[in-house]
Amino acid sequence: MRGAVVRTLVLALWRDRGALVMSFVLPVVVFLVFAAILSGATGDELRLRIVVANENRDPLSARLVAALAGDRSLRLVAPVLSSSSEADAAVAAGTADAAVVLRRGGRPLDDLIGDGPAPVLVLTHPARAVAGTILGGAVQRAYFAALPDAALRGVVSLIDSAIVELTEAQRTEADAALDEMAVNVGRSQAQGTPGDALLSLVETQRSAQSRGALDQVTYYAAAVAALFVLLSAVHAASSLHDDRASGIVDRVMAGPAGVAALIDGRALFLMGQGAVQVVVIFAVAWATYARQWPGALWAWGLITVALAAASAGLTLAVACVCRSTRQAQAASNVLILIASAIGGSMVPRYLMPQWLQTTGWISPNAWAIEGYSRALGPDPLRAGSVLPAIVLLAVGVAGWLLARRTATGWETE
Amino acid sequence: MPNMNDSAREALTVKDAARRLDGRDVLAGTSLHVGRGSIVGLLGPNGAGKTSLLRAVAGRLRLDAGEVRIAGLAPAEARRQARLGVVPQDIALYAHLTVEENLAVLGRLSGVPPASLRARVGEGLAWAGLADRADAVVTSLSGGMRRRVNLVAGTLHQPALLLLDEPTVGVDTDARARLHALLRSLRDAGMGVLIATHDADEASAVCDEVAVMCGGRVVIQAPVAELVRDAFGGERELSLAFEQPLPSAAALLLQREQFRPSGDGRWVRRGSGLPRHLDSLQQQLQDAGARVTETRVSEPHLRGAVALILEQHAGQHAA
Numbered sequence: 076m077r078g079a080v081v082r083t084l085v086l087a088l089w090r091d092r093g094a095l096v097m098s099f100v101l102p103v104v105v106f107l108v109f110a111a112i113l114s115g116a117t118g119d120e121l122r123l124r125i126v127v128a129n130e131n132r133d134p135l136s137a138r139l140v141a142a143l144a145g146d147r148s149l150r151l152v153a154p155v156l157s158s159s160s161e162a163d164a165a166v167a168a169g170t171a172d173a174a175v176v177l178r179r180g181g182r183p184l185d186d187l188i189g190d191g192p193a194p195v196l197v198l199t200h201p202a203r204a205v206a207g208t209i210l211g212g213a214v215q216r217a218y219f220a221a222l223p224d225a226a227l228r229g230v231v232s233l234i235d236s237a238i239v240e241l242t243e244a245q246r247t248e249a250d251a252a253l254d255e256m257a258v259n260v261g262r263s264q265a266q267g268t269p270g271d272a273l274l275s276l277v278e279t280q281r282s283a284q285s286r287g288a289l290d291q292v293t294y295y296a297a298a299v300a301a302l303f304v305l306l307s308a309v310h311a312a313s314s315l316h317d318d319r320a321s322g323i324v325d326r327v328m329a330g331p332a333g334v335a336a337l338i339d340g341r342a343l344f345l346m347g348q349g350a351v352q353v354v355v356i357f358a359v360a361w362a363t364y365a366r367q368w369p370g371a372l373w374a375w376g377l378i379t380v381a382l383a384a385a386s387a388g389l390t391l392a393v394a395c396v397c398r399s400t401r402q403a404q405a406a407s408n409v410l411i412l413i414a415s416a417i418g419g420s421m422v423p424r425y426l427m428p429q430w431l432q433t434t435g436w437i438s439p440n441a442w443a444i445e446g447y448s449r450a451l452g453p454d455p456l457r458a459g460s461v462l463p464a465i466v467l468l469a470v471g472v473a474g475w476l477l478a479r480r481t482a483t484g485w486e487t488e
Numbered sequence: 489m490p491n492m493n494d495s496a497r498e499a500l501t502v503k504d505a506a507r508r509l510d511g512r513d514v515l516a517g518t519s520l521h522v523g524r525g526s527i528v529g530l531l532g533p534n535g536a537g538k539t540s541l542l543r544a545v546a547g548r549l550r551l552d553a554g555e556v557r558i559a560g561l562a563p564a565e566a567r568r569q570a571r572l573g574v575v576p577q578d579i580a581l582y583a584h585l586t587v588e589e590n591l592a593v594l595g596r597l598s599g600v601p602p603a604s605l606r607a608r609v610g611e612g613l614a615w616a617g618l619a620d621r622a623d624a625v626v627t628s629l630s631g632g633m634r635r636r637v638n639l640v641a642g643t644l645h646q647p648a649l650l651l652l653d654e655p656t657v658g659v660d661t662d663a664r665a666r667l668h669a670l671l672r673s674l675r676d677a678g679m680g681v682l683i684a685t686h687d688a689d690e691a692s693a694v695c696d697e698v699a700v701m702c703g704g705r706v707v708i709q710a711p712v713a714e715l716v717r718d719a720f721g722g723e724r725e726l727s728l729a730f731e732q733p734l735p736s737a738a739a740l741l742l743q744r745e746q747f748r749p750s751g752d753g754r755w756v757r758r759g760s761g762l763p764r765h766l767d768s769l770q771q772q773l774q775d776a777g778a779r780v781t782e783t784r785v786s787e788p789h790l791r792g793a794v795a796l797i798l799e800q801h802a803g804q805h806a807a
Binding site for chain 1: 568
């Protein structure tokens with residue numbers, strides 16, 4: 076009997092081309108858009124749009140500007156400006172995400188201990204505040220890479236004045252060495268070699284434990300899959316009210332199947348639909364971005380089934396608690412959008428405030444994304460990918476039981 | 489088409505069924521029976537309790553007192569054994585499926601075993617004259633055809649009792665006649681059929697018996713002819729229609745002559761013969777400012793009988 080309900084829903088979906096597109100094409104399109112936009116915004120391909128204003132026009136400033144222009148994480152969107160007000164206008168207008176001003180009246184670039192304001196000013200926009208933080212780091216990096224002589228000259232001055240007073244001969248020797256360093260740095264930069272650049276203190280490396288886990292593209296495949304598996308389930312779940320209005324539920328309730336068959340059949344259909352959606356989205360993700368297929372397909376499959384079960388149970392429960400199709404669809408859509416927002420389907424959760432990250436665990440999206448993250452790692456079992464699957468399955472079963480209990484309550488008044 | 493093989497003689501027995509809901513007796517200790525191979529019409533005004541009684545029979549309304557038996561079984565057991573069929577007032581079909589697909593799905597949900605499903609669907613299509621439309625999507629059918637599919641879907645599992653709610657609402661005369669023929673064939677095959685309807689003419693055309701409900705109770709259940717005869721005796725009905733508004737002097741004159749307003753603008757009088765002074769009455773009415781637009785003499789019919797019964801019952805309640 077449940078099979079008959081599944082068949083009905085499959086035929087309904089197959090014959091409704093609009094619903095097919097909404098269920099299987101739209102998620103892929105949204106994933107591709109999300110992956111393209113958001114992997115650039117939060118991943119390795121980030122390139123901030125900046126402007127640089129050089130109010131000093133001295134050799135050190137020019138070298139720093141050249142270093143910033145060569146930084147691959149930055150993109151100068153205008154020729155070097157001559158005043159901070161021009162830079163300010165560019166940031167305010169949105170032409171640039173942030174601006175660097177080598178300001179007049181600031182300390183020299185090779186003075187680490189003198190009075191006066193910092194030699195470099197970063198201008199940010201309130202809506203893009205994070206760009207300022209990123210740009211500040213890029214300036215520091217460029218400074219130490221391109222102006223090591225200036226940095227060391229500041230250090231020498233610091234030692235001379237605050238730690239050990241140098242002799243005149245030592246000062247002369249140091250100046251000469253640093254002048255030579257400046258020449259060498261300029262030469263090596265022209266040749267594209269590190270030369271005398273100060274070595275970075277920092278090396279960034281992907282954690283060994285997370286190798287093979289979600290990169291940005293796969294993250295958004297999981298995020299979009301969780302969002303659309305839930306959204307697509309709303310239609311079939313809330314169509315239960317259409318069956319009530321038409322009298323089909325009355326007809327079925329008079330027979331041995333009862334309304335439970337309609338709930339169970341829908342749950343099975345929604346699980347199948349959700350699983351197929353996830354397969355399509357991940358297949359497109361892996362094919363389009365040439366990602367390696369996961370080693371442990373069983374773990375990925377487990378999370379997929381659990382996600383589909385959770386979406387089926389939740390949407391059926393909401394549908395049964397509501398009194399009409401319209402009410403069920405509105406309530407489900409609002410809940411899904413909230414769950415998707417706080418669960419990381421729209422913006423990665425690590426970018427959210429701590430309290431929202433904690434709250435996000437009430438969202439099935441968060442568990443699904445976490446589940447895929449663990450499942451796609453090198454050792455899904457040790458990574459604990461079973462826990463998110465258990466949580467999602469428990470949510471699905473709870474929703475399904477609530478839906479069954481509510482709907483069987485319709486049978487007898 | 490139906491295949492009756494269980495032993496209970498009555499398809500439905502309702503005995504002293506009572507239910508109080510929201511401070512109102514929706515069923516007030518009512519009784520009803522539907523025999524095997526009979527069609528019973530359930531008539532009554534809105535709020536009389538027809539829907540509540542159907543829901544109680546279908547096991548959808550718990551009773552405070554009394555009992556319901558379908559082919560000798562309690563409603564829940566009758567549902568489990570697929571002894572009950574329901575044909576809702578609306579077209580309770582999946583709009584995007586074909587006729588055959590609908591019957592297959594709804595037949596399965598009604599308890600038809602998978603092994604015999606295809607054969608039953610084929611029989612049902614042939615029985616309803618829909619074999620050539622088996623592959624048509626339901627939305628492409630005429631209203632009458634949809635009603636027939638709606639009916640077949642309720643009978644595929646060959647129930648002992650079939651409940652129908654306004655089964656011919658919104659269909660034309662020909663389609664109604666076909667549906668009535670199908671209902672009669674179900675009766676002839678031994679199925680008990682209970683039809684809730686507002687339409688006394690329909691009940692008169694297709695039902696063997698009629699049960700009239702009022703105030704949550706079946707106040708009378710009898711064969712149609714018997715019910716009409718008991719209500720009217722050998723009387724006929726004279727009805728006069730007037731140009732409106734009717735002057736009060738004319739209304740007084742009609743009341744004195746034992747006419748009663750029928751509710752549709754007519755004034756009606758029942759009796760074994762016509763008033764001998766009909767011509768002079770019409771003249772007096774004309775003198776009183778009333779113009780008769782139609783004079784009709786009709787044999788007693790179910791609609792009038794039901795109206796009379798309900799009127800008498802309302803009078804008893806008022807007293």
